Amino acid sequence: MSRNVITIDADASVIDAIKTMLSHHISGLPVVDRDGALVGILSDGDFIRRVEVGTEKRRGRWLAMLAGTSQVALDFTRQYGRKVNQIMSPNPITIEEDTPLEQVVQLMESHGVTRFPVMRDKKLVGMVTRTDFMTAIANLRLDLSSSSGNDDQICASVIAALAHAPWRPAALNVSVRDGVVSLRGNIRNDNARKATTVAVENVAGVKRVDDQLVKITYPPPEEDYGGGDFVSLEEEPSTEDDQPL
The missing domain is CATH 3.10.580.10 (CBS-domain)
Structure with missing residues (x-):
């Protein structure tokens, strides 16, 4: 204040x-x-x-x-x-x-x-x-940008930052060289791409993000809501009540 x-x-x-x-x-x-x-x-x-x-x-x-x-x-x-x-x-x-x-x-x-x-x-x-x-915010960002670490440490921190994100890329591959983080994998939508970039940029020591993520249309949209493979139910045997009138 x-x-x-x-x-x-x-x-x-x-x-x-x-x-x-x-x-x-x-x-x-x-x-x-x-x-x-x-x-x-x-x-x-x-x-x-x-x-x-x-x-x-x-x-x-x-x-x-x-x-x-x-x-x-x-x-x-x-x-x-x-x-x-x-x-x-x-x-x-x-x-x-x-x-x-x-x-x-x-x-x-x-x-x-x-x-x-x-x-x-x-x-x-x-x-x-x-x-x-x-x-x-400006002061905190200045402190963050001044911190550094070796590429291995940055790579581990990037993976940890994305590990539990619901929008994280599939088949993610992370490599770091001189603070530049390269991301490869599959991404579902543009919002997930932006969120991934933001998460990586907030890791201490990251200088730049090289986004090589590929947008995919599969899995289907229901996957975005926590869905998964559809499991069909076993067909139940018919009864007398199922007979046509």
Whole structure:
């Protein structure tokens, strides 16, 4: 998370908020009151529907009735408001410092948000955004690419990475030379080919994948769902009930 959090006062002007976001190259701002308590969140999405650029919502009489007077009034305030507290999203969802990463992802997906204020004892101590995930991934990939091993070790790791994958190639042959992995065998479909390449590329020390896999149309499609050879049942002897009427 980012610990040096830039905030904006709830009574600040919309123009001041925009200037702050642009000058610091950020897409969201926690909003605080005079006591420093978190009261809302302001994001770049709050400026999409604005009268200044002619993108405010225009509803006819019937659509306004369907939306309801409360929603119409709220939209008007956010589209014409001149203070941060008039256009911000109040009562933002927050997380704690020890919130598991998986839970953070689930909250982002379920609520459709891109950032969370991080709290400690009801005080704002940081922000977690989607950019933090990008930074973490980049750092991890840098560490992975810097690791190395001899070709035999890489070959064994590639085979292990594909050993239990349901989409693994049939009759797979793996060879490695100077970190370049050559794959030979039969593959069922393009998605399985991509997954195989990705699995191999994630093995430490792999520099490149030489895909020599051959796409096959057999086994039949039912094989993709865990099927197999069809086994015919023994024919049962007919009984009196089987006789035609």
